Amino acid sequence: MPQQWPAADIARMILDGFDDYREHFRQITDGARERFEQAQWQQTQSASAARINLYEEKVGEVSAWLRQGFEGEVLLDVALWPLVKSAYIDLIDPRLDDELSETWYNSIFCSLFSHDLISDGCMFIHTTRPSLRSHERAAQTRTYRPQSGLSGLLAQIFADYCFDVPYADLAGDLARLEGQLRENLPDWVCKDPALAVELFSSVLYRNKGAYLVGRLYTQDEQWPLVIPLLHREGHGIEVDALITDEAEVSIIFSFTRSYFMVDVPVPAEFVGFLKRILPGKHIAELYTSIGFYKHGKSEFYRALINHLAGTDDRFIMAPGVRGMVMSVFTLPGFNTVFKIIKDRFSPSKNVDRATVIEKYRLVKSVDRVGRMADTQEFSDFRFPLSKFEPECLAELLEVAPSTVEVHGDTVLIRHCWTERRMTPLNLYLENANDAQVREALEDYGLAIKQLAAANIFPGDMLLKNFGVTRHGRVVFYDYDEICFLTEVNFRYIPPPRTPEDEMASEPWYSIGPLDVFPEEFPPFLFADSGQRRLFNQLHGELYDADYWKSLQAAIRGGKVIDVFPYRRKCREG
Secondary structure (H helix, E strand, O other): OOOHHHHHHHHHHHHHHHHHHHHHHHHHHHOHHHHHHOOOHHHHHHHHHHHHHHHHHHHHHHHHHHHHHOOHHHHOOHHHHHHHHHHHHHHHOOOOOHHHHHHHHHHHHHHHOOHHHOOOOOOOOOOOOOOOOOOOOOOOEEEEOOEOHHHHHHHHHHHHOOOOOOEOOHHHHHHHHHHHHHHHOOHHHHHOOOOEEEEEOOOEEEOOEEEEEEEEEOOOOEEEEEEEEEEEOOOEEEEOOOEOOHHHHHHHOOOOOOOOEOOOOOHHHHHHHHHHHOOOOOHHHHHHHOOOHHHHHHHHHHHHHHHHHHOOOOEEEOOOOOOOOEEEEEEOOEEEEEEEEOOOOOOOOOOOHHHHHHHHHHHHHOOOOOOEOOOEEEEEEEEEHHHEOHHHHHHHHHHOOOOEEEEOOEEEEEEEEEEEOOEEHHHHHHOOOHHHHHHHHHHHHHHHHHHHHOOEEOOOOOHHHEEEOOOOOEEEOOOOOOEEHHHOEEOOOOOOOOHHHHHOOOOOOOOOOOEEOHHHHHHHHOOOHHHHHHHHHHHHHHHOHHHHHHHHHHHHOOOOOOOOOOOOHHHOO
């Protein structure tokens, strides 16, 4: 039996590394307020990417410390690690971020050992944390009551949530918000003396916005509450909206958005608070939405294994057109797709495996502006053979034998990504009525435009590569051809030099690898002539190379274009 002392020392070094990571995470997060106040939008984007990359950087540092600090035969003796885990549990029990520290420990273990050695004895497959913490601490929320009416309640709120930059027109904003509140809620609620507002103490920051998040409630009912704030350079801070619709608030916390920056002293309690106002969200998505995407991955995995253990659900191929690069399968009762890279691509695809991996990882660090699905990358998933429909497993083994293997009664998936399952846009349109078709095509064009505003060009914009969410939003989810918009060379098709040019089967002009001709989009995107005409009415500028060039010029000039995750009807008029 290994001695206890190296186990305790290893546990302490892992936790010291976690503290170092958390401190750097906090420093980046705490800078969000100053970046908002100073309208440092490019720095905001850089900080977001840096905070995402921080986790893997710090895991690598701690793994190196461990290898330097302990002899290999001691550190890599897997029989020692149940003792390391036990010592680590003792260390994290008093913490307020203990669930995150379990995930950190798992990351360190996986960086040292083969995934073949993963077990609950050596790491935290299942959490050891209590669902309720008993630590005494300051409250994370502020509560407001309308002692002087709704106007007084709103005034109290903004007296507490102030910045070093003044509000541009606070009196006017408060009057608009009161009107919006009365419009959004039943009349009796606004008159109920028991009405109260509970807001999280810390402001949430993302992209060019700041958000107050909480709930309105009476003795019998509650509504989510989000108040977005904007900083208009040279004009001050504006209160942009008041949102109480659960679907709209859910979209603000969507899996298609960048992660918020927010000071969260007790992550589990804040996630619990969000879960109470957004009961349709899984806690994995809520952890991810505030930057703890690795712990979100842990919670997702636990939900997955619990689902498989508790149901008869079996993997099937995902509905839709088969991909030329990725093969996609799903569990009917679990709202996720699993994507693996095929061993051989269609000849029309000029990418290799390494490039596809690079593209998918890029999506994690860019601003997804509500139009790209977030992904989680997994290695060495092991599933019971009995959980696969035979046709599904046969197809996976045929197209990706280097990734999918059968070992006895276990299926090993060596590498995959998970994404939220959506209805492919081409399938949605096949079953949609005229109004739904128009709405979906309107949103499809907006998705392309908003991705472009975030300096993302989808590459392959076919309908099959976009999905429709449960809220009816159109989202891009196929990333093997994405690139930065500023890398693309948008061109007009030159006029033919001769009649023979016009009749030739091959182009009469040269085409570079990054050349794109928007004039060619209509027949490429739409086989249905009616949909083609409608899209031309709605978004015909997408067929003009100058439209794309103007966006490129704005981005190269340092402009961070506004893309709002909510409807701004409150500012109309």
